[in-house]
Amino acid sequence: MAYALVLVRSASLNLEAFALATGTHPxxxxxxxxxxxxxxxxxxxGELWFAASQVAIMGRVQRLRxxxxxxxxxxxxxxxxxxRIAVLExxxxxxxxxxx
Amino acid sequence: MPGGPRADRxxxxxxxxxxxxxxxxxxxxxxxxxARQHHPDVNKDPGAEDRFKxxxxxxxxxxxxxxxxxxxxxxPDFRQVPEDVDPEAFQRSRARAGAxxxxxARGAGGAGGFGTGLGGDxxxxxxxxxxxxxxxxxxxxxxxxxxxxxQEAELELTVEEAFQGGxxxxxxxxxxxxxxxxxxIPAGVTNGQRIRLAGQGGRGTEGAPNGDLYFVVRIAPxxxxxxxxxxxxxxxxxxxxxxxxxxxxAVETPRGEMKVKxxxxxxxxxxxxxxxxxxxxxxGSAGHLYAEVKIVVPAKLTDEERRLFEQLATVSTxxxxxx
Numbered sequence: 001m002a003y004a005l006v007l008v009r010s011a012s013l014n015l016e017a018f019a020l021a022t023g024t025h026p027x028x029x030x031x032x033x034x035x036x037x038x039x040x041x042x043x044x045x046g047e048l049w050f051a052a053s054q055v056a057i058m059g060r061v062q063r064l065r066x067x068x069x070x071x072x073x074x075x076x077x078x079x080x081x082x083x084r085i086a087v088l089e090x091x092x093x094x095x096x097x098x099x100x
Numbered sequence: 101m102p103g104g105p106r107a108d109r110x111x112x113x114x115x116x117x118x119x120x121x122x123x124x125x126x127x128x129x130x131x132x133x134x135a136r137q138h139h140p141d142v143n144k145d146p147g148a149e150d151r152f153k154x155x156x157x158x159x160x161x162x163x164x165x166x167x168x169x170x171x172x173x174x175x176p177d178f179r180q181v182p183e184d185v186d187p188e189a190f191q192r193s194r195a196r197a198g199a200x201x202x203x204x205a206r207g208a209g210g211a212g213g214f215g216t217g218l219g220g221d222x223x224x225x226x227x228x229x230x231x232x233x234x235x236x237x238x239x240x241x242x243x244x245x246x247x248x249x250x251q252e253a254e255l256e257l258t259v260e261e262a263f264q265g266g267x268x269x270x271x272x273x274x275x276x277x278x279x280x281x282x283x284x285i286p287a288g289v290t291n292g293q294r295i296r297l298a299g300q301g302g303r304g305t306e307g308a309p310n311g312d313l314y315f316v317v318r319i320a321p322x323x324x325x326x327x328x329x330x331x332x333x334x335x336x337x338x339x340x341x342x343x344x345x346x347x348x349x350a351v352e353t354p355r356g357e358m359k360v361k362x363x364x365x366x367x368x369x370x371x372x373x374x375x376x377x378x379x380x381x382x383x384g385s386a387g388h389l390y391a392e393v394k395i396v397v398p399a400k401l402t403d404e405e406r407r408l409f410e411q412l413a414t415v416s417t418x419x420x421x422x423x
Contacts, residue, residue, distance in 0.1 A: 022245075022247075022308075023244030023245040023246070023306070023308065024244065055247060055309075056247060056250070056311070058247075059246050059247030059248070059249070059304070059308065059311070060141050060249065062246040063139070063140065063141055063246055063249060064139070064141055066246070067135060067139045067141075067152070067156075068135065068136075068139070082141060082142065090292065093291075093292050093316065093318075094291070094292050
């Protein structure tokens with residue numbers, strides 16, 4: 001018996017819900033998706049859907065912008081660099097651990 | 101803007117690490133450097149967010165020549181002093197009242213020295229952006245609710261704690277006082293693993309959720325156990341005759357003593373595996389415990405031991421260096 005493959009979006013937010021949850025304007029959210037700073041899925045109707053984890057990412061974008069006066073393209077660069085540093089730091093911790 | 105209790109305890113110049121005679125450029129330079137170091141998204145230390153807020157608050161006051169002048173004249177309580185109070189009269193009244201701290205305000209290095217030559221915005225920097233440093237704290241900035249940043253701290257555990265799991269009390273310094281958290285350590289936690297405390301990270305503003313606090317586990321060096329993932333290694337010292345003839349010895353494990361059978365003809369470096377006696381795995385099979393054989397000879401031989409070893413040396417044809 002064959003089943004259709006269905007994308008489960010139980011924990012997803014649409015654009016309006018996401019904008020509401022993060023206290024931002026939907027236009028800004030759309031812009032951040034276009035800049036590749038936020039990840040979103042697009043359904044057949046072209047509507048954007050956001051995983052719940054993107055709410056925290058939006059918080060970081062807002063804090064970096066508020067704290068340093070960065071433009072959004074720079075925020076994208078900074079978040080990418082911070083993520084890369086986090087991966088490197090984790091690898092460094094792993095390499096430094098005692099034992100063999 | 102709420103005058104935070106932190107601001108009353110610390111001097112804004114000290115917070116930014118600049119002298120009271122610092123120029124606006126020097127203040128801005130100090131602020132930008134410190135802000136980059138302590139921004140909660142750059143610095144995961146749980147104390148960084150409060151430090152960042154302090155720095156922002158200090159900069160907020162000192163970057164505006166008018167508020168800086170008032171701060172210099174009236175000290176940390178400047179927000180309580182009405183706008184039209186004459187600094188000189190204020191100083192005299194404070195001196196009369198014998199209030200402590202008046203000298204500090206007077207020694208502020210010529211409060212009247214500012215105000216001229218500060219009209220321009222140096223380098224075309226967007227002062228509004230810089231002033232937005234205190235998240236959501238400034239009225240009219242319109243940042244809206246911003247969720248708190250995740251924070252990270254190291255948690256050092258003993259091998260025994262990692263083995264058994266349990267609870268550990270961890271105290272964090274916060275501006276609203278010390279906060280003691282009860283951290284549940286899952287049995288079998290390994291080096292580098294992160295324990296998440298939901299909602300215990302940086303504070304969200306205007307009702308936005310707090311970030312999470314992560315404890316990164318580091319297992320402290322142990323006098324007996326070495327650790328690799330979930331596997332434990334322990335030295336097993338043997339006398340030459342035990343190693344040659346085989347024996348059964350007790351090995352200490354985190355669960356207590358275990359008997360290990362040493363087969364005859366065991367040399368240094370051989371690992372005897374005690375299956376699944378390493379660190380437990382919450383969702384899989386536990387690591388192993390390896391007893392590593394190390395042959396140890398007496399530092400001094402008795403006459404009888406010497407005689408027997410010499411006899412053995414004569415009789416034996418064993419050459420450990422034979423290729």
